[in-house]
Amino acid sequence: xxxxxxxxxxxxxxxxxxxxxxxxxxxxxxxxxxxxxxxxxxxxxxxxxxxxxxxxxxxxxxxxxxxxxxxxxxxxxxxxxxxxxxxxxxxxxxxxxxxxxxxxxxxxxxxxxxxxxxxxxxxxxxxxxxxxxxxxxxxxxxxxxxxxxxxxxxxxxxxxxxxxxxxxxxxxxxxxxxxxxxxxxxxxxxxxxxxxxxxxxxxxxxxxxxxxxxxxxxxxxxxxxxxxxxxxxxxxxxxxxxxxxxxxxxxxxxxxxxxxxxxxxxxxxxxxxxxxxxxxxxxxxxxxxxxxxxxxxxxxxxxxxxxxxxxxxxxxxxxxxxxxxxxxxxxxxxxxxxxxxxxxxxxxxxxxxxxxxxxxxxxxxxxxxxxxxxxxxxxxxxxxxxxxxxxxxxx
Amino acid sequence: xxxxxxxxxxxxxxxxxxxxxxxxxxxxxxxxxxxxxxxxxxxxxxxxxxxxxxxxxxxxxxxxxxxxxxxxxxxxxxxxxxxxxxxxxxxxxxxxxxxxxxxxxxxxxxxxxxxxxxxxxxxxxxxxxxxxxxxxxxxxxxxxxxxxxxxxxxxxxxxxxxxxxxxxxxxxxxxxxxxxxxxxxxxxxxxxxxxxxxxxxxxxxxxxxxxxxxxxxxxxxxxxxxxxxxxxxxxxxxxxxxxxxxxxxxxxx
Numbered sequence: 001x002x003x004x005x006x007x008x009x010x011x012x013x014x015x016x017x018x019x020x021x022x023x024x025x026x027x028x029x030x031x032x033x034x035x036x037x038x039x040x041x042x043x044x045x046x047x048x049x050x051x052x053x054x055x056x057x058x059x060x061x062x063x064x065x066x067x068x069x070x071x072x073x074x075x076x077x078x079x080x081x082x083x084x085x086x087x088x089x090x091x092x093x094x095x096x097x098x099x100x101x102x103x104x105x106x107x108x109x110x111x112x113x114x115x116x117x118x119x120x121x122x123x124x125x126x127x128x129x130x131x132x133x134x135x136x137x138x139x140x141x142x143x144x145x146x147x148x149x150x151x152x153x154x155x156x157x158x159x160x161x162x163x164x165x166x167x168x169x170x171x172x173x174x175x176x177x178x179x180x181x182x183x184x185x186x187x188x189x190x191x192x193x194x195x196x197x198x199x200x201x202x203x204x205x206x207x208x209x210x211x212x213x214x215x216x217x218x219x220x221x222x223x224x225x226x227x228x229x230x231x232x233x234x235x236x237x238x239x240x241x242x243x244x245x246x247x248x249x250x251x252x253x254x255x256x257x258x259x260x261x262x263x264x265x266x267x268x269x270x271x272x273x274x275x276x277x278x279x280x281x282x283x284x285x286x287x288x289x290x291x292x293x294x295x296x297x298x299x300x301x302x303x304x305x306x307x308x309x310x311x312x313x314x315x316x317x318x319x320x321x322x323x324x325x326x327x328x329x330x331x332x333x334x335x336x337x338x339x340x341x342x343x344x345x346x347x348x349x350x351x352x353x354x355x356x357x358x359x360x361x362x363x364x365x366x367x368x369x370x371x372x373x374x375x376x377x378x379x380x381x382x383x384x385x386x387x388x389x390x391x392x393x394x395x
Numbered sequence: 396x397x398x399x400x401x402x403x404x405x406x407x408x409x410x411x412x413x414x415x416x417x418x419x420x421x422x423x424x425x426x427x428x429x430x431x432x433x434x435x436x437x438x439x440x441x442x443x444x445x446x447x448x449x450x451x452x453x454x455x456x457x458x459x460x461x462x463x464x465x466x467x468x469x470x471x472x473x474x475x476x477x478x479x480x481x482x483x484x485x486x487x488x489x490x491x492x493x494x495x496x497x498x499x500x501x502x503x504x505x506x507x508x509x510x511x512x513x514x515x516x517x518x519x520x521x522x523x524x525x526x527x528x529x530x531x532x533x534x535x536x537x538x539x540x541x542x543x544x545x546x547x548x549x550x551x552x553x554x555x556x557x558x559x560x561x562x563x564x565x566x567x568x569x570x571x572x573x574x575x576x577x578x579x580x581x582x583x584x585x586x587x588x589x590x591x592x593x594x595x596x597x598x599x600x601x602x603x604x605x606x607x608x609x610x611x612x613x614x615x616x617x618x619x620x621x622x623x624x625x626x627x628x629x630x631x632x633x634x635x636x637x638x639x640x641x642x643x644x645x646x647x648x
Contacts, residue, residue, distance in 0.1 A: 302513075304510075308504050309499070315527055
């Protein structure tokens with residue numbers, strides 16, 4: 001009997017159902033969009049390596065009377081290596097955007113001058129060849145390791161190993177390795193757009209007025225991250241001749257800090273998207289209430305008949321609640337299919353891991369049904385409260 | 396107040412309502428309607444009894460209050476004051492849920508304009524009270540089909556009301572009223588919308604069913620020939636019973 005509600009007025013039912021379906025679909029798509037974005041952001045920061053501390057120069061002090069910030073220099077690295085007990089690998093790097101050419105091919109990319117441990121510290125793997133060694137760094141050997149993007153742009157399908165590139169139009173450099181592709185970041189920036197060269201080579205060829213871009217460090221044991229952080233802080237305060245009261249001209253950050261901030265941001269984003277979607281669900285619910293109010297008005301006479309032959313108010317109420325629940329369930333089901341498909345497509349287009357879980361699809365679906373029941377309540381109550389005699393008179 | 400109780404020997408049997416020789420006891424029942432700030436009296440103190448198994452006709456001009464009285468007897472309406480006992484139980488102060496229960500289990504209604512559900516078949520219409528009584532589908536369809544056969548509509552089970560003649564519709568409505576085996580059948584101008592021949596057949600059917608089941612009948616009409624199927628006739632005027640004719644003689648209220 002309840003299913004008659006769908007067939008008796010198919011056009012109207014379809015429109016009502018569509019309203020809720022769109023609400024549920026939007027909810028699912030928005031939540032999975034937000035979650036996908038969040039996971040993408042997180043995985044991006046996780047790719048930095050979870051157990052890495054990074055020392056960054058603080059751009060400039062706001063206070064004019066403060067000492068001029070000291071760039072990160074070799075002395076810092078030497079002090080860290082000599083004094084620290086909690087830090088294992090310590091790798092500085094310098095960074096500049098340069099032109100790179102091979103034959104007629106010419107690109108602009110990020111050149112990092114660093115040490116051989118850099119790729120391992122970041123868990124980067126090699127497509128071809130490997131990294132330069134300590135002796136290459138000491139000798140300032142003109143070698144480089146290409147990220148996947150420069151390799152593809154400069155060499156296409158050719159083998160880049162052993163080829164010689166020209167850096168900044170002047171300095172020839174031999175390719176000893178090619179990194180495996182890491183794809184794109186959430187922001188769309190190319191994680192493969194990088195070229196590594198020995199630190200000393202970089203300094204000899206290009207210099208480094210601003211010092212190191214950062215010093216990256218791994219504690220000897222994962223549990224020592226915080227100990228290592230405070231140790232690094234103390235050592236650097238000393239090398240930078242700063243007292244504990246002065247504002248430091250550097251930061252020691254862990255990816256945890258960044259991840260936490262990014263996580264919070266994307267949580268807010270997800271919440272916001274879900275909020276917008278919830279509004280559209282609400283509109284769908286109001287659609288159901290509207291159509292059920294019309295149904296009660298149209299069927300007043302029938303309700304009177306049912307009451308006269310002995311239907312209890314609770315039974316009449318149940319009938320209309322069942323009808324709105326059926327409408328909402330059909331809408332929610334359609335919305336779950338639509339929303340699930342949309343989320344899949346978005347995930348595929350954006351290259352995110354699919355974030356459709358049972359919870360993200362069934363949750364909004366159940367919520368959609370609940371909306372139908374809640375908004376069906378008022379019309380159902382109105383039907384149950386009709387006076388049978390008055391209702392019978394209405395034809 | 397005069398009371399006339401005609402015993403026919405048929406006793407109410409259903410549990411939940413105390414057995415009584417009187418099916419209906421109406422005491423000093425008044426009904427006012429609020430029209431703006433004015434209380435308009437429709438029933439001005441009605442007293443009468445109907446014995447179990449008896450058939451009583453309520454006669455009177457339109458507006459005399461007989462339909463209001465019938466609604467009160469059918470637990471569709473409540474008296475403003477006074478007492479209505481159905482099979483010995485006071486039903487004038489029940490909750491809406493309780494009223495519905497009494498209607499469902501003890502009372503059958505037949506209306507002038509049939510009041511069938513238009514989009515449902517004859518079978519579905521007749522089975523509907525059983526649905527509300529919680530009878531399983533197969534059983535209620537069997538019971539509905541059986542009583543439709545009894546009223547002569549065996550071939551019309553799956554017809555909708557608009558595919559039936561007026562007489563057939565009223566037979567369907569009678570089947571629906573009787574399918575729960577009520578103690579009390581209330582009929583409000585049951586022949587009012589029918590031609591003479593169909594009306595006569597419907598009245599004959601009601602009489603037969605009453606004899607078969609021993610149910611009590613109250614029939615509202617303004618037509619003396621319709622009233623003739625009742626053993627007793629109560630004449631109403633201006634919200635009161637003004638005369639009584641029938642097997643127990645004549646009483647004045």
